[in-house]
Amino acid sequence: GQQLNQSPQSMFIQEGEDVSMNCTSSSIFNTWLWYKQEPGEGPVLLIALYKAGELTSNGRLTAQFGITRKDSFLNISASIPSDVGIYFCAGVSGTYKYIFGTGTRLKVLA
């Protein structure tokens, strides 16, 4: 089935560092979403993007809807230990189907 290419697959960073991750696709999406999943829990919505070029922040998180509508980016500034988890992107098509990325596993070293 169709999936998004999400990178990196995993990353170790030092506390206080900034983090960047992205999702790319060959398909155009109308909406991009970013979720975070912690062990034993379901994904929790972080940011929703509805327009090409849109830049939206949620605290230390900033996400962008790519101009081509085929990609999206998530940045986390000044990472802290509780940022640990798996970050998923999701693209929503014109037929309202969600396509999820395979996730970026983030580990923060104190």
Next chain:
Amino acid sequence: NAGVTQTPKFQVLKTGQSMTLQCAQDMNHNSMYWYRQDPGMGLRLIYYSASEGTTDKGEVPNGYNVSRLNKREFSLRLESAAPSQTSVYFCASGHEPWQPQHFGDGTRLSIL
């Protein structure tokens, strides 16, 4: 503030057994979804219900059935469980199909 509630949280089945996973949401959402999550595969849509009274197949519907019992509840049934259905199952809901989905905490299902 429960949001999306899934039961049970864990289940072990033998091959060939049947099982119904329950999902209920208290956010008055119209749309509900069932996903499975497997290592390295992300979330894959099994079935969805865009509104009460309708259900449609997703990406991986084989071996599953669903029932939208009412606006709040959407159940997933495995009629004859197979080891390939070992996975974590997530239910989600959203106001409308184009709006962000909110997830439950999952059901961890193992089939021996």
